[in-house]
Amino acid sequence: MTFTLALPKKVDADLAADVEKQAPYASPHVRRLRVNADRASVEVELEEGADAAEVRGKVERYLTTMVSKYRALDRKELYRHERRDRAPYATGVYAELKRRGWVVELGRGQVALAGPALNCYRAVDDMCVALGHSRFGASDEIYPTLIPTDILGRCGYFTSFPHTVSMVTHLVEDFDLIEEFRQANAKAPPLTVPRREALVTPEACLSPAVCYHCYQAIEGRTLAERGHVVTSVGRCFRYESKNITGLDRLWDFTMREIIFVGTEAMVTARRLEAIEAAKAQMELRDLDCTIEGANDPFFSAAYATKTYYQVRSDLKYELRLAVEPGADGEARSIASASFNLHENFFGKTFTITAADGQPAFTGCAAWGIERWVLAAFTQHGFEAARWPEPLRAQIFG
């Protein structure tokens, strides 16, 4: 079943893409929402058996909140690289990676990597680590996969991105409730939770990003002139609902970050340097890409206001790698790295003082590594000879 809804106002391409992407969070009964070509209405496709009136109400509220206050801004394109290799993109790349056993699906949005796909993953991470060490003098740190809920709360995560958070709960310490759970799950899956009250309110979440840990780790500190530069890699978790697909949009993925904390001048300069370094990485690895202004996937009322500030203030740039076109033949790219400034938000939140006596500025460069694997095999294919050095030797030996 489908129905059409008029949008509160006409939308631009950026908002149209985000409206489509966040639509699964309006209702579990929304199978798909597409912005029509007129950009003034949407087509909503429902799951079987859905209560159309109820879903329509939720989708209308969702659209009103996302669209009404939105103010379009031009996104800057800082860089564009076109491959020297003019061979066509590989198609069905994810299926081929699975067929070869280089990617194994272990759950929704959860994969194992092996063989050349794992080599590619390591090569990308090595590239970022080398950049962090040689260019920025970053020190290595390793953080937990869990992050306390109060830390995420202080970082504003629950107001900005509540739809993607993955919370960790456990059974309450109560013999009867645990025993009831044990007996209910004595047979084969699926998991049965006899009583919701047997689950505690989560005190931890799965980390959605690496850098929050870094800021928490230096809470209350005053930094030296050189600031604080760290590189770290971690598993990150963002619940992507019906958008979970292939290596493009995993629930459980790997993020490598280089994190800058210091004065405004230092952090601003380091982010620019990271963008310049990323350009050099692209030249060497010969991947079709752009670096352009972007916004985070803020939810609901936070979307218009935070997107406006972020884009207007040039706080976020994304490196987008081209991948194979969608089913409709439209060119597609995926955000595979981002270069972010947070101004002094985390400096204030965690009382970190820069050498100039002001709340520290922070910024980071972050790479989503599995997406690089997908884009690299899409653009360079499965024949080793087509891959540029140094990737070829790293991946195929």
Added chain:
Amino acid sequence: MSSELEARVRQVVVRVAKLPPEKQEVPPEADLFRDLGVESTAALDLLLSLEEEFNVSIPDDKFGDARTVRSLAALVGALIT
């Protein structure tokens, strides 16, 4: 630029940013976001409220550069004359 215009801009800032009484003086050269702690989420509301209050259309790039009451008043003043 008239101090009256600055005062009207200041009133809009105080209302939109919901500034507590001790911050409502708003020095004209203070950076609203960095010095006064105005939430970034208030920027769009501030822009829309200034446009409504002064019946002007404010270019986004110029609004982005105007981060103080004084510079906002100058921006609005240039648009209404």
